[in-house]
Amino acid sequence: MAACMVSTGRTRVRGYGRAVALALLVSVCGILGTRALGLPPYPGLHLLRLCRHAARTVSAAVHRRLILRRTSSWLSAGEGRLQVIYTAPDADIVPVIASYAERAWDAVARELGFSGAAVPTLILSPSFRELGHCFGEGAAASSVGMYRAGVVGMVSPRAWGGVFGRDEATDPFELYNPLHHEFCHYVLEEMTDGNCPSWFSEGVAQLMERRATGYACYDARTAGGASVLAAAPALVDLDRALYSEDGMPAAYLKSLWAAERLMSVLGRDGFGRLTGLLREGIAFDDALREVAGASCSELDREWGEWVRGALRGREGTGAKTVEQTSGGSGTLGS
Numbered sequence: 001m002a003a004c005m006v007s008t009g010r011t012r013v014r015g016y017g018r019a020v021a022l023a024l025l026v027s028v029c030g031i032l033g034t035r036a037l038g039l040p041p042y043p044g045l046h047l048l049r050l051c052r053h054a055a056r057t058v059s060a061a062v063h064r065r066l067i068l069r070r071t072s073s074w075l076s077a078g079e080g081r082l083q084v085i086y087t088a089p090d091a092d093i094v095p096v097i098a099s100y101a102e103r104a105w106d107a108v109a110r111e112l113g114f115s116g117a118a119v120p121t122l123i124l125s126p127s128f129r130e131l132g133h134c135f136g137e138g139a140a141a142s143s144v145g146m147y148r149a150g151v152v153g154m155v156s157p158r159a160w161g162g163v164f165g166r167d168e169a170t171d172p173f174e175l176y177n178p179l180h181h182e183f184c185h186y187v188l189e190e191m192t193d194g195n196c197p198s199w200f201s202e203g204v205a206q207l208m209e210r211r212a213t214g215y216a217c218y219d220a221r222t223a224g225g226a227s228v229l230a231a232a233p234a235l236v237d238l239d240r241a242l243y244s245e246d247g248m249p250a251a252y253l254k255s256l257w258a259a260e261r262l263m264s265v266l267g268r269d270g271f272g273r274l275t276g277l278l279r280e281g282i283a284f285d286d287a288l289r290e291v292a293g294a295s296c297s298e299l300d301r302e303w304g305e306w307v308r309g310a311l312r313g314r315e316g317t318g319a320k321t322v323e324q325t326s327g328g329s330g331t332l333g334s
């Protein structure tokens with residue numbers, strides 16, 4: 001239910017198209033110019049970083065404005081750091097949601113070592129359909145949470161059975177809310193300046209969500225069983241599978257497994273160095289080699305070993321979960 005996504009909807013608005021095209025043109029020229037001139041790597045990377053940052057800033061500003069324009073008639077509350085945009089029927093639950101969101105934000109920022117001053121805007125949508133419309137995903141969108149361009153969207157718990165006032169261990173809001181998950185997408189985008197593969201962002205987001213709420217989108221059984229998991233794409237190709245209907249469950253589970261494996265190897269300091277290198281424009285695999293002395297292909301091999309173990313022992317039982325295995329031994333170190 002809380003399967004969430006980074007919005008990928010395509011919306012074109014006259015007037016913004018030229019700005020985006022110009023930013024992309026500058027980026028492409030920067031990449032080609034750096035290579036053609038044979039500039040040394042660090043000035044070249046610096047130029048690339050500037051170009052990418054410019055493109056990302058323009059694109060984010062455009063999409064943020066589009067999202068907020070679609071909610072321009074809604075209400076707004078911003079007593080804390082987080083601005084919450086909502087509709088009148090949810091006015092009574094906004095203080096509770098805002099308070100929870102502030103705590104969730106602090107937890108995510110602390111866990112990932114994010115010290116930036118920026119915070120996302122939170123949209124509390126009255127329905128799944130309306131959330132999809134706000135993020136340009138269409139009326140068929142079914143995610144309870146979305147993230148894009150500094151804006152986190154969440155469907156009102158009234159629309160998915162969340163209630164307040166029960167014991168925290170059983171309250172559906174505490175279990176299914178996507179706030180930790182979506183905040184992670186924002187933090188990773190900020191920490192890497194957008195240079196982060198989607199599988200790593202989805203994996204870390206699921207990991208933080210599970211730690212905070214106990215909820216996980218999939219386990220080995222619900223993701224299709226070991227034979228399906230064995231066919232999951234390599235990490236370098238996993239981003240496309242994340243957003244395909246057939247491949248999504250296995251891709252989500254593999255991204256969670258890989259993120260948990262990496263976080264156990266890197267620790268908080270290593271994670272900070274990894275995101276720092278990504279921010280500099282280093283490719284993920286190169287950054288991983290520098291920080292952990294390992295590569296994505298080694299992670300793929302470990303994934304295969306885990307899947308074969310599941311296939312031999314407990315396929316179809318759903319009893320063997322990622323968290324029981326990903327901290328195990330492997331050549332990636334620990």
Ligand SMILES: [Zn+2]
Pocket residue numbers: 004005006181185202205
């Ligand atoms: Zn997500």
